[in-house]
Amino acid sequence: MKISTNSSLNVLRSSFIRCAPAMTVAIVILLSFGHVFAQTPDPQPPGKVSDPARPPLNPFPAEQDWSFLSRPVLHPDFFDPAKYIRLGDGPQRYISFGLEYRTEYEYYDNWMLGAGPQDHNGYVMSRVMPHFDLHAGSNFRLFSELQFDYVMGRVGGPRPGVDEDPGDFHQGFIEIGPHVSRELGSSLRLGRQEVVLGSGRLFDNNEGPNVKLSFDGIRWITQTSHLHWDVFALKPVEDNHGFFDDAPNPQQTTWGSYLTAPAPILSRGMVDLYYIGLATKDASYNRGSATELRHTVGVRAFRPPSKGLDYNWEANYQWGAFGNDSIRAWSLSTETGYTLDQVRFHPRPMLRADIYSGDRNPAGNTLGTFNSLFPRGAYFTPKAIPFLGPQNLMDLHPMMQFQLRRNITGEVSWDWYWRESVHDGVYAFGSGILMDSASSSSARHLGGQGDMEIRWSPAQHFIAAFNLAGFRPGGYFDHGVDNRPPIVANAGLTYRF
DSSP states (O other), X not given: OOOOOHHHHHHHHHHHHHHHHHHHHHHHHHTSSSXXXXXXXXXXXXXXXXXXXSOOOOSOGGGOOOGGGGSOOSSOOTTHHHHOEEOSSSTTXXXXXXXXXXXXXXXXXXXXXXXSOOOSSOEEEEEEEEEEEEEESTTEEEEEXXXXXXXXXXXXXXXXXXXXXXXXXXXXXXXXXXGGTSSSEEEEEEEEXXXXXXXXXXXXXXXXXXXXXXXXXXXXXXEOSSOEEEEEEEEEBOOXXXXXXXOXXXXXXXXXXXXXXXXXXXXXXXXXXXXXXXXXXXXXXXXXXXXXXXXXXXXXXXEOSSSEEEEEEEEEEEEEXXXXXXXXXXXXXXXXXXXXXXXXXXOEEEEEEEEEOOOSOTTSSEEOOOOOOBOOTTSSSSSSOOSBOSSSEEEEEEEXXXXXXXXXXXXXXEEEEEOSOTTSOEEBTTTOOEEEOGGGOOOOEEEEEEEEXXXXXXXXXXXXXXXXXXXXXXXXXXXXXXXXXXXXXXXXXXXXX
16 A cells, blocks of 8 residues: 555545544534444444443453353354353353454654655554363363464564564463353452453553554452452563463563452442562663662552443552662542533533653652553554553543443543653653653653544454544643654554454
8 A cells, every 4th residue: 555645644644533532522413413323332233232241352361261152142143152061960061262453554644753664655563362261170270362463564563572473372270270161259260361450551461553462470350359469579561572482581570469449439340459569680771771670559440331430540559679779650640521411412521631750850869760560552542552651740631431222332532742841761661661861851752642533343243343543742742853743543452262
């Protein structure tokens, strides 16, 4: 595919960036009239509503239980014979097979503000993830998932840890305990596994980019009628570029405890309480590089989106040691929305606001830069890969989500970014690598970003998505030779069974 001309791209980019805030306001107004369907967070396929016992076909196959297929079901699916193959007496002796295939075309103009090699034709990414789940009774399972991630036609080659992993084990663990076969109980998971805690702000499988994140280690999972509790000791898995050569990262080890429970003082609300430790042999910040031992405690209060008010507020405090220096850092993230249940297209206006501390005095004895640990790859935008990391950062993010039909959902938003401390630099997303030092500019404003996403489920097992995003650099980037507004478009199709 060939993009027509640079001039037309410049017109598209400038028009989008100028109009995005107005687009957000306009859609809020347009969607505020008429009749509604029931809201769902993702588009649902057309046709009959699935059985309540049927697990959703989402990006978390290890959390799906297909033992309900041991009994006759109301609406059988074509793939049900592969989802439940009985291996012996009892419903908990079975093997289940599944697959995720995702293909996307992405065009990114002015990647990294125009620095480095640029791709004016776009590129194609594909991800194939087959899995099987073996249940050998009510207290034992073996789960395995492979990954084959490729990018084709990208100038400059694959981005490390983002685009390509030719083939490897993404997950492979055994699970022992009664929680294997029923919702309530405890179990021990040992091996390679995805770990997503809370809303994924600090601990996630990095869904969004082509290559997902997993961990090697051990987890103790307990669930009762009132709480869910995770205790873990893990090492993140490195994305090596060879074939079946991924290994635990020797530079990092993480451990912790994560508890979710009802909050009686919050109407229909829940609370997370957690501690996460992280040891890094060579961590880098604006002040330099050293070994790091960091402790994080946090609390999250939330009410999932439904009718009326919802919220997701989270606060963190960090301490520890960075070389010979101490660590004192913090963050506050908020998300507050309201679902207009009796209004056409089911609009949900929402406001996010985040602040991640930066270093106040690079020459002092206390590091103030927040460490975002293992954040979700699509937190600031629904799909497009951001380049600003959640360190030394403030953002204000109004958003509108809507549902055109049961199987078509979308959102539009605008996000403003600033440095939290002008004495600290700007960090890249995910890697935590310093993009630009504090001495590069005295400006605080980093820029603004508009984005739009439309998701459509045309049939069972399929979800198509289109994303468009643009970034307008702020005063901080005025010093740079490369200071061109990026724009990214992504169109993809995901198939799961």
